[in-house]
Amino acid sequence: MTLWQRLGVGLATAAVAGAAAWFFIPAWLGPPRSEPVQVALPAGITLGGPFSLIDETGARVTNETFRGRFMLIYFGFTYCPDVCPTELAKMAAALDLLGDAAEEVVPILITVDPERDTPAALAQYTDLFHPRLIGLTGTEAEIAAAARAYRAYYAKVRTGQAPDEYTMDHSAFIYLMGRRGEFVALFNPETTPEQMAEAMRRAISASPRVSKMQPQGGRT
Amino acid sequence: MITRRFVFGAVAVLALTPLALAAQDKVEIVEPWARAALAGRNSAAYMTIVNHTGEKDELISAATPVARVVELHTHMMEGGVMRMRPVQAIEVNVGEPAVLRPGGLHVMLINLTRDLKAGETIPLTLRFRNAGERTIEVPVQAAGAMGPAGHGHGHGHGHGHGHGHGPRN
Numbered sequence: 001m002t003l004w005q006r007l008g009v010g011l012a013t014a015a016v017a018g019a020a021a022w023f024f025i026p027a028w029l030g031p032p033r034s035e036p037v038q039v040a041l042p043a044g045i046t047l048g049g050p051f052s053l054i055d056e057t058g059a060r061v062t063n064e065t066f067r068g069r070f071m072l073i074y075f076g077f078t079y080c081p082d083v084c085p086t087e088l089a090k091m092a093a094a095l096d097l098l099g100d101a102a103e104e105v106v107p108i109l110i111t112v113d114p115e116r117d118t119p120a121a122l123a124q125y126t127d128l129f130h131p132r133l134i135g136l137t138g139t140e141a142e143i144a145a146a147a148r149a150y151r152a153y154y155a156k157v158r159t160g161q162a163p164d165e166y167t168m169d170h171s172a173f174i175y176l177m178g179r180r181g182e183f184v185a186l187f188n189p190e191t192t193p194e195q196m197a198e199a200m201r202r203a204i205s206a207s208p209r210v211s212k213m214q215p216q217g218g219r220t
Numbered sequence: 221m222i223t224r225r226f227v228f229g230a231v232a233v234l235a236l237t238p239l240a241l242a243a244q245d246k247v248e249i250v251e252p253w254a255r256a257a258l259a260g261r262n263s264a265a266y267m268t269i270v271n272h273t274g275e276k277d278e279l280i281s282a283a284t285p286v287a288r289v290v291e292l293h294t295h296m297m298e299g300g301v302m303r304m305r306p307v308q309a310i311e312v313n314v315g316e317p318a319v320l321r322p323g324g325l326h327v328m329l330i331n332l333t334r335d336l337k338a339g340e341t342i343p344l345t346l347r348f349r350n351a352g353e354r355t356i357e358v359p360v361q362a363a364g365a366m367g368p369a370g371h372g373h374g375h376g377h378g379h380g381h382g383h384g385h386g387p388r389n
Contacts, residue, residue, distance in 0.1 A: 039300075078258075078261055079261055079262050080262070080304075081255070081257065081261075081262035081263050081264040081326070081328055081329070081330075082264045082293070082295060082304065082322055082323065082326050082328070083295060083302045083304070083322075083323060085255055085264075085322070085363050085364055086322040086323055086364075086366065088364060089362075089363070089364025089365070089366060092364055093364075124258055125258065125261070128256060128257075128258075128362075128363035128364065129363060129364045130364075153300075153301050157303075159306075167304055169301055169302065169303045169304075170301065170302060171300045171301050171302075172297075172300060172301070172302045173300055188300060189297065189300075189302075189323065
């Protein structure tokens with residue numbers, strides 16, 4: 001199958017499932033076993049794009065809010081007991097390893113569970129991991145649009161009869177985006193904080209801050 | 221009373237593995253820990269279970285007063301997608317410790333009745349098919365901790381220091 005056929009199959013599957021899924025970053029984009037540092041994207045594939053979401057304070061934010069700084073983005077949810085804390089802790093540890101340069105990076109959790117993850121819930125949750133970690137939520141449509149731009153997969157899985165008895169399957173990638181919102185690097189669950197910090201350090205030194213682009217809002 | 225047999229046995233287990241230091245004829249829970257989390261949300265407890273009984277056993281359920289529901293879970297990583305699913309039981313074979321750790325098998329504490337804070341301990345009752353019930357005290361680490369106190373890439377924000385190893389029961 002060609003790449004595009006495979007993407008087509010992915011889309012069809014998502015449509016059939018009726019889930020809020022889009023074609024996502026599947027296994028065949030995975031890194032070779034020996035190099036867990038970064039996931040290489042095939043030629044012609046890119047990640048990221050405009051988003052419009054609500055931050056922990058209830059304020060509307062977009063990709064432009066963070067322009068001038070790097071974004072370190074993870075898609076997860078606050079009811080996630082195991083994988084999300086692991087990945088968010090890795091992000092936090094990587095930022096700590098960066099030292100002062102971490103100021104150039106905005107760590108962001110975009111929820112895939114907007115139904116339960118209100119701005120207040122995200123505020124409480126993100127504080128558990130890093131003081132600067134920002135939680136973003138939105139309407140189902142806004143979250144779906146953001147996930148589509150980043151090819152993040154998510155789907156609700158019922159675990160019981162009650163309306164709130166469900167968990168979310170979701171892709172567990174971490175995205176490093178550049179000062180203009182462009183894709184820089186993709187990390188998978190095998191990437192260590194040290195590797196992530198090194199990739200960020202390289203990206204930051206390759207893209208020094210433009211003085212006119214002093215970060216404005218979005219900082220919590 | 222220290223018998224010759226005891227000494228011989230102690231030397232033998234020492235030689236095998238340091239985890240077996242507290243070895244007795246039972247199921248041993250080594251370095252249990254859980255992650256700090258918020259009331260109404262979920263947490264996970266991790267541990268290594270060593271089977272000294274000489275026969276295969278399995279962890280079939282768990283309970284704690286701090287969570288309304290407790291389930292045994294695992295994670296399957298499929299093409300970068302994490303799928304968390306319940307498991308019926310966690311096998312604990314002789315000579316093959318069951319390792320519950322982030323990203324894999326875990327005891328999921330669902331719908332917490334209160335905040336779990338780093339530095340405290342919570343009771344957790346484990347029910348084994350053969351070994352019966354065991355209640356242990358589980359130290360709570362920071363939400364972003366990656367292992368029991370003093371291990372791994374634990375992340376320090378709000379981390380309660382001062383714990384040595386978890387209780388060895």
